[in-house]
Amino acid sequence: xxxxxxxxxxxxxxxxxxxxxxxxxxxxxxxxxxxxxxxxxxxxxxxxxxxxxxxxxxxxxxxxxxxxxxxxxxxxxxxxxxxxxxxxxxxxxxxxxxxxxxxxxxxxxxxxxxxxxxxxxxxxxxxxxxxxxxxxxxxxxxxxxxxxxxxxxxxxxxxxxxxxxxxxxxxxxxxxxxxxxxxxxxxxxxxxxxxxxxxxxxxxxxxxxxxxxxxxxxxxxxxxxxxxxxxxxxxxxxxxxxxxxxxxxxxxxxxxxxxxxxxxxxxxxxxxxxxxxxxxxxxxxxxxxxxxxxxxxxxxxxxxxxxxxxxxxxxxxxxxxxxxxxxxxxxxxxxxxxxxxxxxxxxxxxxxxxxxxxxxxxxxxxxxxxxxxxxxxxxxxxxxxxxxxxxxxxxxxxxxxxxxxxxxxxxxxxxxxxxxxxxxxxxxxxxxxxxxxxxxxxxxxxxxx
Amino acid sequence: xxxxxxxxxxxxxxxxxxxxxxxxxxxxxxxxxxxxxxxxxxxxxxxxxxxxxxxxxxxxxxxxxxxxxxxxxxxxxxxxxxxxxxxxxxxxxxxxxxxxxxxxxxxxxxxxxxxxxxxxxxxxxxxxxxxxxxxxxxxxxxxxxxxxxxxxxxxxxxxxxxxxxxxxxxxxxxxxxxxxxxxxxxxxxxxxxxxxxxxxxxxxxxxxxxxxxxxxxxxxxxxxxxxxxxxxxxxxxxxxxxxxxxxxxxxxxxxxxxxxxxxxxxxxxxxxxxxxxxxxxxxxxxxxxxxxxxxxxxxxxxxxxxxxxxxxxxxx
Numbered sequence: 001x002x003x004x005x006x007x008x009x010x011x012x013x014x015x016x017x018x019x020x021x022x023x024x025x026x027x028x029x030x031x032x033x034x035x036x037x038x039x040x041x042x043x044x045x046x047x048x049x050x051x052x053x054x055x056x057x058x059x060x061x062x063x064x065x066x067x068x069x070x071x072x073x074x075x076x077x078x079x080x081x082x083x084x085x086x087x088x089x090x091x092x093x094x095x096x097x098x099x100x101x102x103x104x105x106x107x108x109x110x111x112x113x114x115x116x117x118x119x120x121x122x123x124x125x126x127x128x129x130x131x132x133x134x135x136x137x138x139x140x141x142x143x144x145x146x147x148x149x150x151x152x153x154x155x156x157x158x159x160x161x162x163x164x165x166x167x168x169x170x171x172x173x174x175x176x177x178x179x180x181x182x183x184x185x186x187x188x189x190x191x192x193x194x195x196x197x198x199x200x201x202x203x204x205x206x207x208x209x210x211x212x213x214x215x216x217x218x219x220x221x222x223x224x225x226x227x228x229x230x231x232x233x234x235x236x237x238x239x240x241x242x243x244x245x246x247x248x249x250x251x252x253x254x255x256x257x258x259x260x261x262x263x264x265x266x267x268x269x270x271x272x273x274x275x276x277x278x279x280x281x282x283x284x285x286x287x288x289x290x291x292x293x294x295x296x297x298x299x300x301x302x303x304x305x306x307x308x309x310x311x312x313x314x315x316x317x318x319x320x321x322x323x324x325x326x327x328x329x330x331x332x333x334x335x336x337x338x339x340x341x342x343x344x345x346x347x348x349x350x351x352x353x354x355x356x357x358x359x360x361x362x363x364x365x366x367x368x369x370x371x372x373x374x375x376x377x378x379x380x381x382x383x384x385x386x387x388x389x390x391x392x393x394x395x396x397x398x399x400x401x402x403x404x405x406x407x408x409x410x411x412x413x414x415x416x417x418x419x420x421x422x423x424x425x426x427x428x429x430x431x432x433x434x435x436x437x438x439x440x441x442x443x444x445x446x447x448x449x
Numbered sequence: 450x451x452x453x454x455x456x457x458x459x460x461x462x463x464x465x466x467x468x469x470x471x472x473x474x475x476x477x478x479x480x481x482x483x484x485x486x487x488x489x490x491x492x493x494x495x496x497x498x499x500x501x502x503x504x505x506x507x508x509x510x511x512x513x514x515x516x517x518x519x520x521x522x523x524x525x526x527x528x529x530x531x532x533x534x535x536x537x538x539x540x541x542x543x544x545x546x547x548x549x550x551x552x553x554x555x556x557x558x559x560x561x562x563x564x565x566x567x568x569x570x571x572x573x574x575x576x577x578x579x580x581x582x583x584x585x586x587x588x589x590x591x592x593x594x595x596x597x598x599x600x601x602x603x604x605x606x607x608x609x610x611x612x613x614x615x616x617x618x619x620x621x622x623x624x625x626x627x628x629x630x631x632x633x634x635x636x637x638x639x640x641x642x643x644x645x646x647x648x649x650x651x652x653x654x655x656x657x658x659x660x661x662x663x664x665x666x667x668x669x670x671x672x673x674x675x676x677x678x679x680x681x682x683x684x685x686x687x688x689x690x691x692x693x694x695x696x697x698x699x700x701x702x703x704x705x706x707x708x709x710x711x712x713x714x715x716x717x718x719x720x721x722x723x724x725x726x727x728x729x730x731x732x733x734x735x736x737x738x739x740x741x742x743x744x745x746x747x748x749x750x751x752x753x754x755x756x757x758x759x760x761x762x763x764x765x
Contacts, residue, residue, distance in 0.1 A: 189557075192650050193650065193651050194649075194650070194651025194652075194654040194655070195651070196649070196650070196651075197620075197649025197650055197651050197652065197655075198626070198649075198655075199557055199558065199581060200557035200558075200578070200579050200580035200581030200582070200623060200626065201557050201558070201579075201580075201581075202580075203649075203650060205650070269558075269561060269565060270557070270558030270559075270561050270562050271562075271565075272562075311534065311536075314534070314536055315534055315535055315536060315562075316535055316554065316556040316558060316559040316562050317556060317557065317558050317559075317562070318555075318556035318557065318558075318579065319534075319535070319556060
């Protein structure tokens, strides 16, 4: 038996007010003043209902780096951030380059139940950039992997990238490229600029990203394959993708919340919480990626949630690890950077942070958004509140957030994954309840099937 | 002055105050007993993550002349080389009771990270961090230039109107950075001379002039020519094709030495590569301040330790 839930008078992404009735894991009814009995009644006044957020770029660290994050802790961080699905990057240990690893990652996610965990497969064996990994085996496994990425490393060899684009096409998948020319970024520490010169930190030039994106869109055109560009960060990259799309090249691109809000200036005190790859860029880059997201050049937002243990950041800049956690703060940062600034509305957010990332990842159930008959995966967000973001609001293992002690708008009040609650009253539902609800959902699904 | 992390943090008046205190400290060197009791009972730790015998002994001599207790902590062969973090090392020094930590570190910004942390509340003096800054080197360079210009009447003077050419590997030089900020704060005009590969991106936004051609820069008759050490390993990373070509185009050889104005001076932070960036004749000529720089370094470091540890400079 799954719960029947009635959300009263919530605002949908298109601005209309509606009740939402959830029954048997699906949206049973939408409309004003729905007359139905429900196990759980939620007052939606002042809240926006968005389709469950889908992250195409998450580092869950398990297997291998459980001191940083686990599938369980990362799933909880995702749920409190309004996500109902995440795509787990392949740079684990062992690397997700075989069917066995991706099936294990998926089933751990299913068991915990907070979000759908979709594994991303490595493009090359061991992320070593030498030989293709067993892409076919991963695509045909129970995990049905469709996104392949060596993220953290660039598939820099042009011939290997060409082959990867072609081979993945065979299985209907997509290569998600971490665009970073390795020779141009040896030892790189931050965006290469006047500031990096002054700080004496080795530069990560914009051209190292833009040159790879330019090469890859041309390769994708040549072989007729799909390409996805991870965490695009520069004004020049936006221009290259805009050029490619204008020529009909099948490319999609993502931007992270932190590249929508933060600039390189934050590196000035060598506080390693701001060390991330690709690095924070200039003001004009931030403006360009916001505009690119608004005009559709950039298709999606993805977090690049990258948890690290405290000691990996509690040190000098050059010794620190790259990356920041982002699941818990993502929607607030997006609100601050592109909604409150008037560039995108909530319907756009539903598209770039749920529908389109699900489409790129070929994840079913998100095409219609919040619609009758669709799986009831959605989140209730209060955009009116303002809060000082603190480590106590993080739910993953990593505390390497760049937003600690800053004021951010908005808060996730509830999240529903396939019809059961993972977050209620702004707090996570306990693990046993969520796991039991997930099992009940799967059994009901099996019974119906 | 709470810490000395960067010359960029110094105002003109603060910089002149340090140089003037260093003048007082220099006088001590000429006394029969070359020692002041100013820092008696204070503990100064020289925390060196990179080898630099010259800078370390200069700080050591400075601290000892002020009667401080000195502990030399070399990262080589210590727990640091076995992977101990900067944080743990700093907390160890805090527990020992260090009043000042003089830090040399290969990572740019490490002294700033230490000063901003709650690991240790000692005064932090940057003795060179990565390719960022080397503030006491710039201060001793300013002190040396001022003394050559004003002799015994140096106190209170800035460097207004002085022209300085800094030649060589600007990109990797913490000495060039610290001098660019300090000397311009003091009123000097700076010209960087280097091949484009050895200049940082965005150099056009710095308060300096840039020239690729050393001969054109020298034709302007700068008051000061500062030659930077060129490291052989740079040519393997394609910054320039060969030591010979570098030396021919950017080295201060005997012909270029002869081009200089009669009263202009030649500086080098050491250690020198004779025959590469500087000829033996240039290094040993009366224009050369190389040995004065070393002697003045002790006075400057005495002044910096005194100002950070005596509390006279107040909180920053």
